Amino acid sequence: MGLVRVPKFLKLLFSLLLVLVFTFVAYNNVTSGETFNGVIFSIAVLVAFSFLIKETLTTTKKKSFLKKEVLLDSFIIERLKTSLSLSYLYLIIHLSIAIFANNDLGAFEDSVVFALFVSFNIFMIAQIFQAFFYNSKE
DSSP states (O other), X not given: OOOEEEEHHHHHHHHHHHHHHXXXXXXXXXXTTOHHHHHHHHHHHHHXXXXXXXXXXXXXXXXXXXXXXXXXXXXXHHHHHHHHHHHHHHHHHHHHHHHHHOOOHHHHHHHHHHHHHHHHHHHHHHHHHHHHXXXXXX
């Protein structure tokens, strides 16, 4: 797989879509009575929206909306593969142990939720570790 290039406006449009999704989640949390989560998501929306406005203004000033930008190259894809394989390995080991450890369906559902949460954290930590490792080589 080679480089993945997209025009700058598509990247900004996708970022706007994510901001709108987080806005919906924040609104849903506030209306359902979970004010703490709503406040946290609202702060995240404000920060993301400010970055999006800054990026849009910079792109407009440079008149580079149609200029293509590299999103993925082989180096980034290999880093993602490494992190995903570590995360997947943990998930498989945890779930295979949970299947044979207990026959209770409720306990297995809790175990699946915990396994997904820890697997996501392993993915994030692996990404951070690889970022520090590869930046220290330069």
